[in-house]
Structures are given as structure tokens and as C-alpha cells.
Amino acid sequence: MILYDYVLSASCYKVRLMAALLGVRLEVKAVNFHPARDHKSAEMLRLNPQGTLPVLVDGDLVLTQSANMLRHLARQNAPQWLGEASGQIDPWLDFAGELNASLGMARLHDVLGFDADIVQVRRDGIRQLRKMEAHLAEQRFAGMGFLAGVAPTIADIACFPNTALAPDGGVSLDPYPSIRLWMRAIRSVPGFVEMPGIHRLHELAPAPERSR
Amino acid sequence: MTPEVANHWYPVGMCSGIHGAQATQLLGQSITLGKTGGQFWVRDAGGKALPVIERFGHLWTSPGQPNRDLFTIPEAETPGRRLVDCGSVRVKCSPLRAVENFLDIAHFPFVHTDILGAEPHTEVERYDVDIREEVDEVWATKVKFFQPQAAKSAEGGITTEYMYRVPAPTCAVLYKTCPPRPGEWDVITLFVQPLTEELCEVWPWMALYDDDTPMADLVSFQQMIFMQDRSILENQIPRKLPLDPGMEVPTQADLTSIAYRRWLKRTGYTYGAQVVAA
Ligand SMILES: N[C@H](CCC(=O)N[C@@H](CS)C(=O)NCC(=O)O)C(=O)O
Numbered sequence: 298m299i300l301y302d303y304v305l306s307a308s309c310y311k312v313r314l315m316a317a318l319l320g321v322r323l324e325v326k327a328v329n330f331h332p333a334r335d336h337k338s339a340e341m342l343r344l345n346p347q348g349t350l351p352v353l354v355d356g357d358l359v360l361t362q363s364a365n366m367l368r369h370l371a372r373q374n375a376p377q378w379l380g381e382a383s384g385q386i387d388p389w390l391d392f393a394g395e396l397n398a399s400l401g402m403a404r405l406h407d408v409l410g411f412d413a414d415i416v417q418v419r420r421d422g423i424r425q426l427r428k429m430e431a432h433l434a435e436q437r438f439a440g441m442g443f444l445a446g447v448a449p450t451i452a453d454i455a456c457f458p459n460t461a462l463a464p465d466g467g468v469s470l471d472p473y474p475s476i477r478l479w480m481r482a483i484r485s486v487p488g489f490v491e492m493p494g495i496h497r498l499h500e501l502a503p504a505p506e507r508s509r
Numbered sequence: 510m511t512p513e514v515a516n517h518w519y520p521v522g523m524c525s526g527i528h529g530a531q532a533t534q535l536l537g538q539s540i541t542l543g544k545t546g547g548q549f550w551v552r553d554a555g556g557k558a559l560p561v562i563e564r565f566g567h568l569w570t571s572p573g574q575p576n577r578d579l580f581t582i583p584e585a586e587t588p589g590r591r592l593v594d595c596g597s598v599r600v601k602c603s604p605l606r607a608v609e610n611f612l613d614i615a616h617f618p619f620v621h622t623d624i625l626g627a628e629p630h631t632e633v634e635r636y637d638v639d640i641r642e643e644v645d646e647v648w649a650t651k652v653k654f655f656q657p658q659a660a661k662s663a664e665g666g667i668t669t670e671y672m673y674r675v676p677a678p679t680c681a682v683l684y685k686t687c688p689p690r691p692g693e694w695d696v697i698t699l700f701v702q703p704l705t706e707e708l709c710e711v712w713p714w715m716a717l718y719d720d721d722t723p724m725a726d727l728v729s730f731q732q733m734i735f736m737q738d739r740s741i742l743e744n745q746i747p748r749k750l751p752l753d754p755g756m757e758v759p760t761q762a763d764l765t766s767i768a769y770r771r772w773l774k775r776t777g778y779t780y781g782a783q784v785v786a787a
Pocket residue numbers: 306307308309336347348349350351361362363364397
């Protein structure tokens with residue numbers, strides 16, 4: 298399976314993370330998205346006329362939406378990641394697309410200088426974070442640590458990158474304790490891999506000794 | 510803007526990325542730049558043409574009257590090197606903090622974990638630092654560090670030797686031993702365009718001996734490393750770089766930073782600096 302990848306892309310990281318958690322080996326081909334804009338090269342447009350990354354190629358199958366890539370990887374390797382009912386998962390995959398358009402765009406604006414209505418995309422992102430915070434708090438009260446149950450699913454992997462990278466786009470995660478616990482839970486899943494801006498989990502430091 | 514700040518050359522764009530006219534900022538002032546009939550140009554907010562130099566794949570200008578040429582990097586001109594345009598990354602930090610972080614080797618194991626450094630190899634051995642008066646540059650030499658993956662082309666952990674050079678207040682050049690060519694140095698630079706005192710456009714650039722790694726991988730590697738620094742840089746306090754020595758006891762690793770700050774202070778370079786009266 299070949300992943301056409303850009304190291305700083307949140308959407309590409311979704312796929313790298315999912316594959317790592319499932320123990321699937323990807324052949325990663327770096328595309329010079331910035332500064333060369335090679336995702337718009339003739340060769341890449343032949344593969345994906347929309348000119349976006351990531352692109353996943355598995356034999357004859359060419360996928361251009363990260364949500365479909367997560368579905369594909371899970372279906373083939375570990376169907377439990379698809380959750381119990383697609384009705385609980387699909388809305389979060391759509392929601393992940395909204396996060397990409399808000400927080401993801403704020404980040405591309407702040408880091409790589411993309412044109413955006415920065416006030417508007419940050420405001421949209423904050424509204425979505427508040428919605429996710431409320432949902433994750435409810436989940437916790439019901440004894441569930443993830444978006445769609447007690448175990449992580451592709452919904453969590455889809456929403457995690459742009460959420461965790463929100464500070465890169467000037468949106469703080471300080472006001473969202475449930476989101477922070479959820480991110481911690483995802484980072485503790487065996488096989489987790491990091492990307493620039495998302496650190497691996499360090500072991501909790503021992504409590505400082507009391508001085509008196 | 511004081512002449513000590515204005516009379517330097519600053520990077521304002523990557524030559525291969527400049528087509529029509531575009532707007533940016535330099536030292537808090539709006540400027541426009543572009544390419545017409547094969548010639549690069551830069552104009553200030555009032556429309557006055559500013560001087561330009563095309564070097565290291567980047568376009569350089571100055572809002573003042575630079576009294577010397579933009580520095581050169583003779584090592585980067587030796588034949589057989591790949592010149593790598595890395596684009597820019599925007600960072601909310603003082604331009605001086607961006608340079609200082611680039612000079613600091615001690616952060617490798619903690620910020621670039623398992624790539625440029627790894628625990629428990631956190632020790633920085635003795636090295637030499639000096640302000641070279643005759644060229645007016647800061648140099649650190651004989652810097653040695655253990656690295657798990659020193660470059661895209663490195664296969665396993667090696668002890669890498671570095672030299673650091675600050676040839677201009679917002680630019681730094683590092684020379685590191687080159688795995689495929691013992692005896693030569695790979696050149697990695699950080700050219701910082703100060704947009705304001707607390708916001709910069711950072712243009713990394715490289716001149717490497719590496720015939721095998723695809724260009725996209727070389728660029729990704731550098732962007733990955735720099736993005737790991739970005740979150741650290743955006744959270745540094747105080748926002749501006751203090752030029753007066755504080756109370757902290759300097760460690761071996763800080764020697765370059767101390768020399769850099771001393772040099773800035775001596776030359777009166779205060780843009781992005783916090784100068785506290787003694
Ligand atoms: N196709 C969507 C969106 C992915 C996306 O936003 N990709 C960005 C890179 S991070 C991109 O390729 N942008 C270029 C463009 O939209 O022209 C997905 O797979 O989730």
C-alpha cells in the first residue's frame with residue numbers, strides 16, 4: 298500500500314497513525330507540498346484530480362479522502378475499529394472534515410501563510426471544540442473514554458490530529474479538560490506514532506517530594 | 510528603526526517561489542516584492558525601490574544602507590551539492606529567539622527525540638566559542654553530539670561534529686559532518702525574516718552532499734525538524750530575547766547563546782530584544 302504523504306499534513310497523519318496502530322506497513326512517498334506544490338503536479342493530478350493529499354493506493358484502488366482510507370485500513374485489518382454501528386461513526390468522520398476546514402485551515406494560515414479568513418476559521422474551530430468537549434464529558438460520565446464507546450475507533454483517529462494541532466493555528470486547548478484527557482488516551486494506545494506538534498506520551502513524572 | 514537594525518540584509522522570499530507581485534513585511538513595515546522581466550525587485554510602502562541581492566536561492570533586501578555585502582558561504586558553492594529550498598514557516602516569536610534556538614544543541618534529545626538526539630546522550634562536551642572581530646561574526650566550533658539519525662541519509666546513530674556561525678543578526682549557518690563524505694561539511698542555514706519584533710518568517714535552506722535521497726524527503730525532513738522547534742519557540746517567555754545576563758548559571762551548552770547575546774548588545778542590534786537598563 299502506497300501513501301502519498303506530506304509530513305506536516307494533519308490529514309496524512311491520520312492515515313500514518315491508523316496504519317501504525319493496526320501494525321500495517323505503508324510505503325510512504327513524500328510529496329513536496331510546501332514549497333514546491335507538487336501535489337498539483339501533472340503526475341499527482343493524474344492520480345488525484347482534486348490535487349489534495351493524502352492519496353492511498355492499494356492495488357487498483359485509489360483513495361483520496363482520509364476518512365475512506367481509515368475505513369479501508371480498519372475493514373481489512375481490524376474491523377473493531379469501525380465501531381458498533383456506522384451511525385455512531387459517520388457523523389464524526391464528517392465532523393473531522395469540518396475540523397480540517399476550520400482548525401486545519403487556521404494552522405495552514407498561521408504556519409505556511411495560506412489565505413484564510415483567520416477570525417472566522419478560528420471561531421468555527423472553537424465552536425466545534427466546545428461541541429466535542431461537551432460530548433466527551435458526557436461519554437466520560439457514562440464510563441466511555443472515546444467518541445463512540447469504551448474503545449477507540451476510526452472516529453477518534455479522524456478527529457484527533459486537527460484537534461491536537463489546534464495551538465499551531467492559534468487556538469488554545471486549555472479550556473477543554475475532557476478533550477485533553479481524550480487526547481491523552483489516544484496517545485497511550487499501543488503503537489501510537491507522533492508528528493511534529495504532537496508529542497508522544499511521556500511517563501508521568503513522580504510526584505515531587507514535599508518540603509517542609 | 511535604528512541604523513544598526515536597518516543597515517543589514519534580510520531574506521524576504523524564495524527566488525523559485527516569486528512570480529507576480531506579492532506583499533510581505535520587514536521590520537514592521539509593509540513591503541512589496543516581485544519579478545518583472547526576469548528581474549527581482551522590492552519596494553517599500555512609499556513605493557521606493559530597495560536594494561536587492563539574489564543569493565542562496567533567496568531574495569534579500571535592506572531598508573537601510575548596508576555598509577557591506579551580504580555574507581557568503583563558500584562551502585555551499587563546492588560542486589556536487591544539492592541545494593534544497595525548504596520554503597518558509599511562520600512563527601510567533603522574536604527573530605532573535607529563532608536564531609538562538611537554532612544555535613542550542615542541548616534541546617536535541619528533548620525536542621527532536623530519537624532523530625537529532627536521544628536520552629541518555631544529553632551531555633554537551635566542551636567546545637570553542639568566539640566572536641571573530643575581523644569578520645564580525647559569532648562562531649562555535651568542535652561541537653560534538655551523539656545523534657540517532659543525523660540526516661535523512663544517516664543509517665544509524667553516530668557522533669556528529671558541528672560548527673555554528675552567526676554571520677548576521679537574524680541568520681545562522683550550521684556545518685555538520687556529512688555521513689557520505691567524511692572531511693566535507695553539510696551546510697544547513699536558518700534565514701530569519703523579521704516581520705515584527707514578535708513574528709517571523711523562517712526560511713531554512715540546505716546545501717548537502719546527498720545524491721540519493723529524493724528532494725521531497727530532504728524538504729520533509731527539514732520541515733519536520735523545524736516544526737518541532739516551532740511549538741517551543743511560540744511558548745518562550747519573555748517573548749523578546751533578553752540581552753542582559755540574568756542570574757542563571759550558564760552551562761556548557763549556553764556558551765554560544767551567551768556570545769550571541771553579547772555580540773547583539775555590543776553591535777546595538779535591539780530589534781526583537783528586551784533591553785533592561787542595568
Ligand atoms: N481530502 C481531504 C482533505 C485533505 C486535505 O485537506 N489536504 C490538504 C493538505 S493538509 C491538501 O491537499 N490541500 C491542497 C488543496 O486543497 O488544494 C481528506 O483526505 O481528508
